Amino acid sequence: xxxxxxxxxxQGRLKHLLTLEGLKRELLVEILDTAESFTSVTxxxxxxxxxxxxxxxxxxxxxxxxRTLTTFELAAKRLSADVLKINVSTSATxxxxxxxxxxxxxxxxxxxxxxxxxxxxxxxxxIASHVAPHISVINxxxxxxAHPTQALLDMFTIRRHxxxxxxxTVAIVGDIMHSRVxxxxxxxxxxxxxxxxxxxxxKTLIPKAVETLGVHVYHDMEYGLEDADVVIMLRLQKExxxxxxxxxxxxxxxxxxxxxxxxxxxxTDAIVMHPGPINRGVEIxxxxxxSAQSVILEQVxxxxxxxxxxMSMVLGRPAEGGAA
Amino acid sequence: MRIxxxxxxxxxxxxxxxxxxxIYIAEGKILARGRKPQDFQADRVIDANxxxxxxxxxxxxxxLREPGQENKATIASETKAAxxxxxxxxxxxxDTDPVIDTPAVxxxxxxxxGEAGHANVVTLGALTxxxxxxxxxxxxxxxxxxxxxxxxxLQPVDLKILRRAMxxxxxxxxxxxxxxxxxxxxxQGCAHEGTVSVRLGLPGIPETAETVAVAQALQLIDLxxxxxxxxxxxxxxxxxxxxxxxxDGAPITVDVTAHHLFLTEMDIGYFNAQCHVRPPLRTQRDxxxxxxxxxxxxxSAICSDHxxxxxxxxxxxxxxxxxxxxxxxxxxxxxxxxxDDGLLSLPDALSRVTFFPANILEISAGTLDVGANADIxxxxxxxSWRYEESHIVSAGKNTxxxxxxxxxxxxxxxxxxxxxxxxxxxxxxxxITQGAYEAELAQSNSIAQGQPLDDDIEAEDSNxxxxxxxxxxxxxxxxxxxxxxxxxxxxPAEDTDAGAFVPPSAQTTATKSKQKKxxxxxxxxxxxxxxxxxxxxxxxxxxxxxxxxxxxxxxHQVSTQIDAPREPQTDSPIEPAAAKSPAMAANDxxxxxxxxxxxxxxxxxxxxxxxxxxxxxxPEDDNRAxxxxxxxxxxxxxxxx
Numbered sequence: 032x033x034x035x036x037x038x039x040x041x042q043g044r045l046k047h048l049l050t051l052e053g054l055k056r057e058l059l060v061e062i063l064d065t066a067e068s069f070t071s072v073t074x075x076x077x078x079x080x081x082x083x084x085x086x087x088x089x090x091x092x093x094x095x096x097x098r099t100l101t102t103f104e105l106a107a108k109r110l111s112a113d114v115l116k117i118n119v120s121t122s123a124t125x126x127x128x129x130x131x132x133x134x135x136x137x138x139x140x141x142x143x144x145x146x147x148x149x150x151x152x153x154x155x156x157x158i159a160s161h162v163a164p165h166i167s168v169i170n171x172x173x174x175x176x177a178h179p180t181q182a183l184l185d186m187f188t189i190r191r192h193x194x195x196x197x198x199x200t201v202a203i204v205g206d207i208m209h210s211r212v213x214x215x216x217x218x219x220x221x222x223x224x225x226x227x228x229x230x231x232x233x234k235t236l237i238p239k240a241v242e243t244l245g246v247h248v249y250h251d252m253e254y255g256l257e258d259a260d261v262v263i264m265l266r267l268q269k270e271x272x273x274x275x276x277x278x279x280x281x282x283x284x285x286x287x288x289x290x291x292x293x294x295x296x297x298x299t300d301a302i303v304m305h306p307g308p309i310n311r312g313v314e315i316x317x318x319x320x321x322s323a324q325s326v327i328l329e330q331v332x333x334x335x336x337x338x339x340x341x342m343s344m345v346l347g348r349p350a351e352g353g354a355a
Numbered sequence: 356m357r358i359x360x361x362x363x364x365x366x367x368x369x370x371x372x373x374x375x376x377x378i379y380i381a382e383g384k385i386l387a388r389g390r391k392p393q394d395f396q397a398d399r400v401i402d403a404n405x406x407x408x409x410x411x412x413x414x415x416x417x418x419l420r421e422p423g424q425e426n427k428a429t430i431a432s433e434t435k436a437a438x439x440x441x442x443x444x445x446x447x448x449x450d451t452d453p454v455i456d457t458p459a460v461x462x463x464x465x466x467x468x469g470e471a472g473h474a475n476v477v478t479l480g481a482l483t484x485x486x487x488x489x490x491x492x493x494x495x496x497x498x499x500x501x502x503x504x505x506x507x508x509l510q511p512v513d514l515k516i517l518r519r520a521m522x523x524x525x526x527x528x529x530x531x532x533x534x535x536x537x538x539x540x541x542x543q544g545c546a547h548e549g550t551v552s553v554r555l556g557l558p559g560i561p562e563t564a565e566t567v568a569v570a571q572a573l574q575l576i577d578l579x580x581x582x583x584x585x586x587x588x589x590x591x592x593x594x595x596x597x598x599x600x601x602x603d604g605a606p607i608t609v610d611v612t613a614h615h616l617f618l619t620e621m622d623i624g625y626f627n628a629q630c631h632v633r634p635p636l637r638t639q640r641d642x643x644x645x646x647x648x649x650x651x652x653x654x655s656a657i658c659s660d661h662x663x664x665x666x667x668x669x670x671x672x673x674x675x676x677x678x679x680x681x682x683x684x685x686x687x688x689x690x691x692x693x694x695d696d697g698l699l700s701l702p703d704a705l706s707r708v709t710f711f712p713a714n715i716l717e718i719s720a721g722t723l724d725v726g727a728n729a730d731i732x733x734x735x736x737x738x739s740w741r742y743e744e745s746h747i748v749s750a751g752k753n754t755x756x757x758x759x760x761x762x763x764x765x766x767x768x769x770x771x772x773x774x775x776x777x778x779x780x781x782x783x784x785x786x787i788t789q790g791a792y793e794a795e796l797a798q799s800n801s802i803a804q805g806q807p808l809d810d811d812i813e814a815e816d817s818n819x820x821x822x823x824x825x826x827x828x829x830x831x832x833x834x835x836x837x838x839x840x841x842x843x844x845x846x847p848a849e850d851t852d853a854g855a856f857v858p859p860s861a862q863t864t865a866t867k868s869k870q871k872k873x874x875x876x877x878x879x880x881x882x883x884x885x886x887x888x889x890x891x892x893x894x895x896x897x898x899x900x901x902x903x904x905x906x907x908x909x910x911h912q913v914s915t916q917i918d919a920p921r922e923p924q925t926d927s928p929i930e931p932a933a934a935k936s937p938a939m940a941a942n943d944x945x946x947x948x949x950x951x952x953x954x955x956x957x958x959x960x961x962x963x964x965x966x967x968x969x970x971x972x973x974p975e976d977d978n979r980a981x982x983x984x985x986x987x988x989x990x991x992x993x994x995x996x
Binding site: 037052129130131149151152153154156157161173174175176177211214238239240241243244 | 548549550552553554555556557558559561625626667670671672673674675
């Protein structure tokens with residue numbers, strides 16, 4: 032039952048968005064193109080299109096989030112959908128209700144889409160394989176597994192700045208081990224045909240066998256950034272110090288913090304990205320974050336367009352042709 | 356009740372028997388085999404024509420969930436599943452609730468099992484009080500209450516306590532059952548640390564969690580001299596470390612779960628929680644290494660590690676699901692699949708789920724000795740069916756094998772001479788007719804593939820059919836994996852009168868004793884020669900040294916009638932590995948130890964035979980014999996030095 036790609040329907044169209052792994056390049060490009068068409072909506076005086084009117088979306092966030100939650104909500108509202116937000120930490124699962132029971136209850140309320148964030152890898156797959164057939168699931172981050180919309184908005188941002196993916200060298204720096212964002216980015220970049228994807232970090236933060244995903248591993252920042260077109264910094268979570276993964280924030284910043292000096296190894300027109308939230312002075316220097324090369328805020332605004340694109344492709348099929 | 360099991364192909368690996376024979380059962384014991392005792396009046400005749408009759412299976416590790424988790428399963432429900440699967444004895448690890456650390460719990464389990472009456476249950480006692488790893492459990496009291504060994508199950512024990520526990524267990528003559536997993540390295544992992552865990556973002560359990568624990572345990576075993584058993588080794592590296600220790604004479608035995616011989620991390624696919632097990636499914640390379648270790652005897656037993664769960668246990672995101680497979684009902688079918696895969700002969704495969712586990716547990720089971728308890732499994736080796744949830748008797752329906760085509764349907768299970776499971780007549784009829792058809796199909800396939808059918812051989816065989824049935828060797832007589840039996844006499848079409856049969860046993864026995872005598876003189880070169888003979892498929896070889904091989908060749912060809920391997924071509928070169936091992940083991944007795952050639956190469960005595968033919972990665976520079984899986988209980992070959 033888990034063997035086939037449950038993300039696609041019989042016609043090969045997107046039914047759920049759970050991970051970017053296994054999706055065709057054409058489909059990713061279609062999402063990016065659709066997102067492009069929605070950027071104009073954001074600029075209009077009336078920032079709404081009626082694509083998802085009458086649909087009910089549920090934001091099911093089992094983990095705290097600010098940006099992802101708000102951009103999903105914003106995207107849904109701009110598509111004229113009704114949005115429910117369930118704050119799970121205060122709801123029934125903490126009273127012992129199982130995840131599945133909760134889903135059944137929500138299904139009974141005739142929702143059309145679940146946008147799920149959960150702390151366990153595979154949660155989105157689990158939910159998608161157990162919901163009623165008319166419901167779509169979008170993964171807004173599950174454990175260390177995937178965060179597909181984040182990766183898509185990163186691709187969208189890269190494409191806006193660099194045009195073609197083919198000739199690029201992209202370096203992803205930091206805590207690859209615990210990062211769902213990095214995994215989705217790697218799948219997206221390799222699918223879109225990026226020439227070289229690098230991961231940079233100390234061995235404690237780079238998972239074993241990561242090469243099998245099609246990336247090159249660097250433990251030295253200078254070599255890792257050499258001639259890079261795109262530098263993606265990942266957030267370093269403070270609790271990593273407790274797991275003996277790193278000696279100190281200070282030393283991490285010295286070796287892997289992105290400073291103007293280290294950025295000099297990359298191409299002069301390299302862009303700097305970060306999924307946020309930023310720890311200034313831990314993984315990135317303030318000057319870099321605020322520099323002209325930084326596209327961090329742009330990522331956030333692109334997030335709305337990309338999420339609108341995904342939602343409309345998953346739910347708004349009749350209008351899909353017009354949007355794309 | 357007096358029962359005759361008539362006309363079945365009797366395979367009793369403990370006694371080197373593989374022939375069509377009748378079995379006479381009275382008062383719960385096996386009264387006789389072959390010749391009908393005088394005045395025997397049967398109350399019930401089981402017609403086993405076309406079926407295999409073997410000792411009831413012994414499952415080294417099955418969780419029954421009672422006491423403590425009766426919502427998942429009970430002793431009654433799981434022993435019933437065992438009976439249906441041909442398992443007559445199973446061993447319950449101590450991690451029940453309450454823990455098996457007092458005689459009262461042991462007695463409770465034995466009593467419940469006795470009341471249910473579907474299968475024998477033996478228990479392992481706790482190594483430490485409440486498995487907390489702080490204070491030794493009352494091992495002696497547990498032993499007196501009937502525990503066959505002690506274990507801390509999956510709970511961690513630090514080295515100081517483990518050392519003391521081993522020392523104490525050694526002095527009480529108790530075997531310690533170890534689950535090698537270093538908790539600091541495995542942490543919260545739920546999948547093998549490798550390509551799949553990195554792809555799916557699952558917290559990984561590195562291979563080193565196992566190898567580190569094995570390395571430490573090996574040192575402590577050496578220090579304390581305790582008899583130890585490694586449960587469900589999951590990595591190639593660990594198997595090799597243990598093989599080397601066995602070579603050095605350490606009193607260690609090993610088992611592997613059936614699922615680790617068939618599944619890999621890849622089977623997790625997109626978060627298939629049915630493949631969430633502990634230790635985790637590892638790589639293809641590990642799976643092949645475990646198979647290799649099984650064939651060469653490093654790993655002597657296959658267990659199910661049966662863990663029934665309620666459905667909710669698997670209904671969650673992968674890391675939040677509970678590990679384990681409801682596996683007891685697939686134990687025999689998967690063991691038989693190893694025969695189809697060309698790894699083991701049918702008798703050898705059966706020995707890994709009957710005689711060897713019984714031997715490790717030091718219980719009198721797993722044989723068809725005259726006088727032994729009549730714990731018997733009758734099954735059809737060819738009938739295949741698609742495994743569906745509706746087939747599962749166990750309360751736990753959690754298995755990744757649903758949808759697989761399985762072979763080895765158990766038609767009758769006898770426990771202490773009582774029929775505890777039998778299929779209804781319609782099913783039996785279908786099994787026999789359909790199974791015969793499938794057997795024929797397999798046979799014609801093998802003919803189509805150019806395998807000559809060696810019918811002549813059987814005609815020529817002399818007959819001293821009863822040679823071994825009246826001299827049942829005791830367990831300790833058995834010195835090594837037995838040579839594959841000839842299946843010649845096991846022709847279903849033949850009359851069941853054993854006398855009419857060609858005595859496979861004659862030749863086998865002769866071969867065996869000959870091997871024993873000649874082995875000392877044989878050089879490694881002879882082994883090489885044997886290997887070559889095998890590899891060239893020269894079944895017609897009449898060289899005396901190749902006697903055993905000729906046998907196995909005959910086994911292969913003739914056996915197609917009952918036991919047609921699906922892929923005879925892979926089958927033939929591999930199978931003889933087991934055939935050779937007795938000779939090789941004997942060889943070793945007269946061989947002085949030579950250090951391994953490279954520190955990273957396993958003592959090649961363990962691996963050369965198989966790797967030469969299957970893995971084909973190791974040079975043929977050392978052809979010393981295969982390990983003796985039995986080295987622990989039997990006066991080890993080493994000791995003869």
